Structures are given as structure tokens and as C-alpha cells.
Amino acid sequence: MEKPAGWLIVAGDLAFHGGMDRANLELARHLAAEEAVQVVAHQVDDTLLTLPQVRVQRVPRPAGRHLLGRPLLAWSGRRLAQRLAPQGWRVVVNGMNCPWPDVNWVHYLHTAYAPAAYGSLLQRWKMRYTHRWDCAAERRLFPQTRRLVCNSRQTARELVEKLGVSPERVSVVYLGxxxxxxPLVTVGEREAVLRQFGWSERPRAAFxxxxxDQCKGFDVLYAAWRRLHQQGGWDAELLVIGxxxxxxxWEQRAGAEGLAGSIRFLGRRRDVPQLLAACDILVAPSRYDAYNLAAHEALCRGLPALVSIRAGISERYPPELHDLILADPEDEADLADRLRSWLPRREEYAACVRSFSATLRSYTWADMARDFRTAVLTSS
Structure with a gap:
């Protein structure tokens, strides 16, 4: 493997929270242990700024709007890539954030899923236009990209089948x-978290x-939860984090339909690992999820994660956990049945995931960064 002069990473944000944000942060941190790294991004965690091998170029995101910041990020990343690539630097972009055909880290494939438009006429038009633009950009860029690194075999397969990308150009590197x-949730930690939030000891599921939009399938989970209440004998609580x-x-609907005491909306949180300690299962009936880092983290903590077959992480489930994979993310009745089956057997389910949990925890961010680097350099 020929060592590059350095690595340029173009990403929206490099932060501890958010799937691709965390992955890009960890890649930059671990590459910078031995090699020069330059970053073009809107937001960067302060820990990255203290590393001597890292230089950061911040790009504004006007009014906090992704659509306004997107062309600025693409222009800034491309401009720096034009200067560094001839000097032997490798350029890592993420999806459609910068049209550069060296290394593309594919965290989401727009061609694989068309989200339903919602909202006002203008909002629906904007969603449809943006999706068509992203799909067209993928068709232009991906088949010409030197190396595509995917977060699951599902994403890699869809790149080949839907966009005609050569399989030899595609690598799979799972998130770390x-x-x-x-760590695995302990009884003491659970009790401490319940005391901190003033919550009772009752079964809890997390979303x-x-x-x-409907990509994550909350509408299906809500319908299943309502069905369970209508059937009676359902005393679990649902924590909605996001x-x-x-x-x-959704909050108004839950109140109107008598579910306010059973569904707790927590909004965006930075203490997700702590909140998971108060839960017994994570439910993710995604219509499309290239990977699903939230399910990964829940499993690491020892929680069963009920996921859709359309989530990339499902391909990592061992045979003994296939009951936790939803064959049809649209089937609310099946989801309700699985949740009702889980409730009296939740300790049994928790015991079944411990081995898989240990496997996931053994693969760190450093391992991911090493495998990413190897995938790029051995394919050159």
C-alpha cells in the first residue's frame, strides 16, 4: 500500500452525535494519529481542533439550512481537492456533498428509496425536486468513482444493481x-437513570x-402501539427520541387518541446511551436504513433491537436473532404481535443478544478507520 500525502475529508458535520457525523469524526481522528488530515465541513467537534495533524476549513450554513449550505460545502471541498489531489492526497467525500470521483463514503443511497412528500405544496415540490436531483447526481458520479465504501452489504448490492457500479470498486466497512x-446496562445503572428522570419501573421501548418523514417508520410503530392499547393488557411505555x-x-395525535400516558416524546437528545439504560428494547421499523447506528448502539448496551429487513444492520444478525427482523416494515399487525410476544419474555430476549452485543463492542472506531484506510489503499 502506497502511503498518501494526506487525507482530505469533506463532510457536513464531524460530531459525536449522528451516524455519519460520528463516523467522519472518528475517521479523521484516527487517520490523524499518523497522517496529515484536512477537513472541509460546516461544524467540527472541538476535540479535532486540538490535533496537530488536522487542519479545518469551516464552511457557513446560512440560516442553519442544509440546502443553502450544501453548494458552499461542495464548492469549498472541490476547490481544495483540486489543489491537494495532484500532490498525492486522497479525497474522501460523503454521498452527494461534493462531486469528486476519488473516495465516496456512501451512508445513504437516494436511488434506493423515494420518501413520500408531505406538507405544503411548496414543501412537497421541494422534496420531490431534491430527491430527483440527488438520484441524478448519484447516477452521474458513482459509476465513475474510484472507490466506494459502503456501510453495509445491502448498500453495496444496491449500488451495483441500481446504478451499474462495478463490484470491484465497492468495499463494505461496518461502523464501529x-x-x-x-457497556452492557447494569441493574444499578438502570435504577439510577430511573431515579434521575423520576420514571417508574415499567417496561419501556425506544424509538x-x-x-x-416516513423513512424511519414511526407511523407504523405508532399504529402498532395503538393496536396494542386497543387490545388491552399493554402497560409498556414508548420513548420517542428525535x-x-x-x-x-404526533404529540397532538397521541393526546387525542388517549396515548399520551404511554408515549413520551423526548425530542433530540445527547444522552441517548443513558436513556437506553431505562429501556428494554429498541424498535426500528425503517422503510429504508442503509445501516442504523441507533440499533447498533442499543445492541451494544445489551438491548434487543427489533429492526426492518430494509436496515443494513439486519444482515449482521446471527440466525438465533432472526425473530428480531421485520420482514415487512409496513405490517403494523406483525409488529404489534412481535411486541406482545416480547413483553413477557423480555429477559429471555435480553439474554439472547449478549453474545451479539459483545461482538459489536469488539469492533471499535479505530478498527473501522483501519479497515476504511485499507479498503481505499489496497484497491488503488
Missing amino acids: CDPQEL IGQLS EGSQRRL
């Missing part, structure tokens, strides 16, 4: 974790994801 942040334009509508 920090095992110190995500983690944006409430701005923000989005539809959050208020």
Missing part, C-alpha cells in the same frame, strides 16, 4: 463503536429517529 461509552417537523402533530 466506543465500548467504553456503550430513535427523525420525525420529519426531532422533526411532524413531532408536534
Whole structure:
């Protein structure tokens, strides 16, 4: 493997919270242990600024709007890539954030899923236009990209089948974790978290994801939860962790339908690992999820994660956990049945995931960064 002169990473944010944000932060941190790294991003965690091998170019995000900041990020990243690439630097971009055909880290494939448009006429038009633009950009850029690194075999397969990318150009590198942040939940920790928030000792499920479209499948989970209440004998609580334009509508609906005492909307949180200690299962009926880091982290903490077959992480589930994979993310009745089956057997389910939990915790962010580097350099 020929060592590059350095690494340029173009990413929206490099932060401890958020799937691709955390992955890019950890990649930059670990590469910078031995090599020069330059970053072009809107936001960067302060820990990165203290590393002597790292230089950061911040790009504004006007009014906090992604669509306004996106062309500025692409222009800034491309301009720096034009200067550094001839000097032997490798350029890592993320999806469609910068049109540069060296290394693309594919965390989400727009061509694989068309989200339903919602909101006003203008909002629906904007969503459809943006999706069509992203799909067209993927068709232009990905087949010409030197190396595509995917977060799951599902994403890699869709790149080949839907966009005609040569399989030889595609690598799969799973996301890592920090095992110190995500140890198995202990009885003492659970009791402490319940005391801190003033919550009772009752079964709890968690949903983690944006409430701005139907991609994460919250509408299906809500329908299943309502069905369980209508059937009776359901005393579990659902913690909804995430923000989005539809959050208020869901809260109002839960109140109107008598579910306010059973569904707790917590908004965007930075203490997700702590909140997971108060839960017994994570539910993620995603219509599309290239990976699902939230499910990964829940499993690391020892919680069963009930996921859709459309989530990349499902391909990592061992055979003994296949009951935790939803074959049809649209089937609310099946989801309700699985949750009702889980409730009296939750200790049994928790015991079943411990081995898988240990496997996930053994693969760290440092391992991910090493494998990413190897995938890029051995394929050159």
C-alpha cells in the first residue's frame, strides 16, 4: 500500500452525535494519529481542533439550512481537492456533498428509496425536486468513482444493481463503536437513570429517529402501539427520541387518541446511551436504513433491537436473532404481535443478544478507520 500525502475529508458535520457525523469524526481522528488530515465541513467537534495533524476549513450554513449550505460545502471541498489531489492526497467525500470521483463514503443511497412528500405544496415540490436531483447526481458520479465504501452489504448490492457500479470498486466497512461509552446496562445503572428522570419501573421501548418523514417508520410503530392499547393488557411505555417537523402533530395525535400516558416524546437528545439504560428494547421499523447506528448502539448496551429487513444492520444478525427482523416494515399487525410476544419474555430476549452485543463492542472506531484506510489503499 502506497502511503498518501494526506487525507482530505469533506463532510457536513464531524460530531459525536449522528451516524455519519460520528463516523467522519472518528475517521479523521484516527487517520490523524499518523497522517496529515484536512477537513472541509460546516461544524467540527472541538476535540479535532486540538490535533496537530488536522487542519479545518469551516464552511457557513446560512440560516442553519442544509440546502443553502450544501453548494458552499461542495464548492469549498472541490476547490481544495483540486489543489491537494495532484500532490498525492486522497479525497474522501460523503454521498452527494461534493462531486469528486476519488473516495465516496456512501451512508445513504437516494436511488434506493423515494420518501413520500408531505406538507405544503411548496414543501412537497421541494422534496420531490431534491430527491430527483440527488438520484441524478448519484447516477452521474458513482459509476465513475474510484472507490466506494459502503456501510453495509445491502448498500453495496444496491449500488451495483441500481446504478451499474462495478463490484470491484465497492468495499463494505461496518461502523464501529466506543465500548467504553456503550457497556452492557447494569441493574444499578438502570435504577439510577430511573431515579434521575423520576420514571417508574415499567417496561419501556425506544424509538430513535427523525420525525420529519416516513423513512424511519414511526407511523407504523405508532399504529402498532395503538393496536396494542386497543387490545388491552399493554402497560409498556414508548420513548420517542428525535426531532422533526411532524413531532408536534404526533404529540397532538397521541393526546387525542388517549396515548399520551404511554408515549413520551423526548425530542433530540445527547444522552441517548443513558436513556437506553431505562429501556428494554429498541424498535426500528425503517422503510429504508442503509445501516442504523441507533440499533447498533442499543445492541451494544445489551438491548434487543427489533429492526426492518430494509436496515443494513439486519444482515449482521446471527440466525438465533432472526425473530428480531421485520420482514415487512409496513405490517403494523406483525409488529404489534412481535411486541406482545416480547413483553413477557423480555429477559429471555435480553439474554439472547449478549453474545451479539459483545461482538459489536469488539469492533471499535479505530478498527473501522483501519479497515476504511485499507479498503481505499489496497484497491488503488
